[in-house]
Amino acid sequence: MTAIRRIVLASRPTGQPEAGNFRIENFELPEAAEGEVTLRCLYLSLDPYMRGRMSDAKSYAAPVPIDGVMEGETICEVVKSRHTAFSPGDIVRARTGWTTNAVVHGDTLTRVETHGAPLTTALGVLGMPGSTAWSGMKFIGKPKQGETVVVAAASGPVGSLVGQLAKLAGARAVGIAGGPDKCAYVKDGLGFDAVVDHRSQDFASDLAAACPDGVDVYFENVGGHVWDAVLPLLNQFARVPVCGLVAHYNGAGSADTDRLPITMSAVLRRSLLIRGFIQTEFISHFGDFLDEVGPRVASGDIKYREDIVDGLERAPEDFIGMLTGGNFGKLIVKIAD
Amino acid sequence: MTAIRRIVLASRPTGQPEAGNFRIENFELPEAAEGEVTLRCLYLSLDPYMRGRMSDAKSYAAPVPIDGVMEGETICEVVKSRHTAFSPGDIVRARTGWTTNAVVHGDTLTRVETHGAPLTTALGVLGMPGSTAWSGMKFIGKPKQGETVVVAAASGPVGSLVGQLAKLAGARAVGIAGGPDKCAYVKDGLGFDAVVDHRSQDFASDLAAACPDGVDVYFENVGGHVWDAVLPLLNQFARVPVCGLVAHYNGAGSADTDRLPITMSAVLRRSLLIRGFIQTEFISHFGDFLDEVGPRVASGDIKYREDIVDGLERAPEDFIGMLTGGNFGKLIVKIAD
CATH class of the missing domain: 3.40.50.720 (NAD(P)-binding Rossmann-like Domain)
Incomplete structure (x- = not known):
């Protein structure tokens, strides 16, 4: 059985983040309460905005607290569900953060729609x-x-x-x-x-x-x-x-x-x-966006490129590299099959 | 008979403009050609944007050339008209610049409308x-x-x-x-x-x-x-x-x-x-503006204040003073009765 792990913010960076600003740790997954869903994370998106969340400067979003799980969007498989809208096996978009597994409220999840394009596009060109x-x-x-x-x-x-x-x-x-x-x-x-x-x-x-x-x-x-x-x-x-x-x-x-x-x-x-x-700000138009761009991605009319790295433990170093242009294409961490 | 005079840009200022950047001169008024109108200027508006026109930096508007008449908007009386839309005695808004008299094409003029408020408001709160x-x-x-x-x-x-x-x-x-x-x-x-x-x-x-x-x-x-x-x-x-x-x-x-x-x-x-x-940019809405604001100005619901100085020769010093807040209210030069 795979360890249940997450990456937390160990300290706030000054300037370029370093490996020591992050810490990987095992943790125990709680039982899902009524309305909650237990998730197995498949893919984690790494994005430049996360650098902002590591600082405590005034922003549109609260910073990640010290010892808090690094924020981030994932594509997950539903393992157990105590929410009427989801069943085991469903593939969903979630804001679990940098973690292998999570329990979240079902209301925070959306079903993944890619118009036939690969799942990972839901974190990039269709995300x-x-x-x-x-x-x-x-x-x-x-x-x-x-x-x-x-x-x-x-x-x-x-x-x-x-x-x-x-x-x-x-x-x-x-x-x-x-x-x-x-x-x-x-x-x-x-x-x-x-x-x-x-x-x-x-x-x-x-x-x-x-x-x-x-x-x-x-x-x-x-x-x-x-x-x-x-x-x-x-x-x-x-x-x-x-x-x-x-x-x-x-x-x-x-x-x-x-x-x-x-x-x-x-x-x-x-x-x-x-x-x-x-x-x-424009999230109410997300459906319009998918309808307009999704079919063009699926047909190959709109091109995209992904840079997929393997294993949650890789996230800090690849994130750091991305901030100076080290990646080539949308950076995604594959967490599980 | 009053002298026909104008104020030209003698040299470009570096930093705060000085009196020496301007020159007042007499000139001979040409005869109006077909379509043109001869104007007697009553009021000249002095505005901060004119400082920009004295420089030759890239801008939305061409700079005033050296020895060119300083740009500016005036309220004028029509003295002679060779344009079908205007007759002697009409009160118009014109871009004659800093001058006592001018000959301009009638197509560049608009009739002044102040909804009953004083004429000078056409250069300020209604201009x-x-x-x-x-x-x-x-x-x-x-x-x-x-x-x-x-x-x-x-x-x-x-x-x-x-x-x-x-x-x-x-x-x-x-x-x-x-x-x-x-x-x-x-x-x-x-x-x-x-x-x-x-x-x-x-x-x-x-x-x-x-x-x-x-x-x-x-x-x-x-x-x-x-x-x-x-x-x-x-x-x-x-x-x-x-x-x-x-x-x-x-x-x-x-x-x-x-x-x-x-x-x-x-x-x-x-x-x-x-x-x-x-x-x-919004000049096509000027009528909406006048309809909305004009009656409130005429009734006194919307307040305004004017700082009217007397004589074209005063324009340079009052313009210079305005740039450091020396005026109190809309600065207008009265050129003639």
Whole structure:
């Protein structure tokens, strides 16, 4: 019988998280009470936002407490159910955190729907990252025919869908990625119109050259020096949905000078829209998202890439690596068969 | 017979404009061609945005050329007309610039409508500044019953209407102004719920105390240290219409540290909306604005204050003073009776 284990937050990181900020421990699973469901976790999603939950800065969500289970979304199999809506064998999406097994209330679960695509897509292109891309584009970015859309981390689960949705809207998709492999994948694998390597010394001028008509939508998920390169290119009435700032999560992303005045000046002079969001704001549209994107994923029209690692104990090191771009595709931990 | 004079941009300012950046000169008025109208200017509006036009930085509008007439809106009387829509004696709104007389095409003129309020209101509460306040609130700020709206330069033509529109929407209006006279006017004269003096050493804590439930709409027209005080108070889903950055126009407004990361982090964590705009974006709604605000101004329900100075030659010094808060109310130059 497999050990029942979980990974907890041992201490809060300063800057880049380290292995010592996490602790793996065995624990005893409680019996399910009335309305609860006992789960066996199959797949865990690792996402950049989790870095924010490790800190106790004011945020839209409470931080993970010290010694608390690291938060996260999983795909699980129902083992026992004391909730009328679920039966053993059902496959569900749950917020169990980084754990092999869990007992949760059935009301917090949703059945997995992938329109025939593999189960793991429910954590990536058809899950939270996909919904982030879709709602940011649908409700904030609103790309129009002929416009230019720029997105960073373009080989990642959010960026790759942002670019493909831009193409579907008739816009020009320009991706930013790190290194030749990811850049090749963005251009040839995903079909972006252009790709720029943010590690290049000429990154800012490369990006300008890739956007001869300026930028109408910049889907912001990284911050840092990418923002500096994008800002001068933003056209009048450009829209900037902000769903993440990976470059800032570890305390980096600051410059020697105050960049706020130049940013606000651009906002004013070019009537820019900057809007932060998390996909839960648009959760009532999740069904629309699945109906629109799901069949295209299942048919192969929309491409995606997953980076699946094996075993819960791998989660901390792969999570740490992801924050500096070590993964290639949506990072998922396989916990059980 | 009065001299025909105009004020031109003699040189571009670095930082605070000085008298030497302007030059007053006599000129000869051309004869009106077919379709043109000869105007006698009565009132000239002086507004902070003009500082931007004196610089040649990239903007939504072209800069005033060296030796070009300073841009600006005026209320004029038609003296001669070769345009079918206008006759001598008509009172019109025009963009003649800082001049006593002008010949312009009739298609660029609009008849003044003030619903019975004084003519000068067409340059203030019922003109461009009023329209800026109204469209920023209607299309971006969207205050709801019970929310808190904060606006700086609250005794000015934009801020004073922002607060009164907030009250009409059932929101709490908190004004920021400089000095006891302006603060007293904002609270007692305009009926804001609270006012905070930005010159106070305790400005940030005073503002926090005046906004016990945080801030839902911050109507940004100043920037600088006011932004620093407002940012921590912004609630989730707060909206920030940006119509001006007076504190930055003279090159000030920078801090010793990079404030962009903390700003973008707040945008992300609290799902903030920041949107720059100029009122011409919503010019097709100008009639709705007049219909909604005009009768309330004429009846006295909506209050306004004007600071009218006499003589075109006064324009440069009063404009310079306005940029540091020297005026009290909408600054208007009376050019002729």
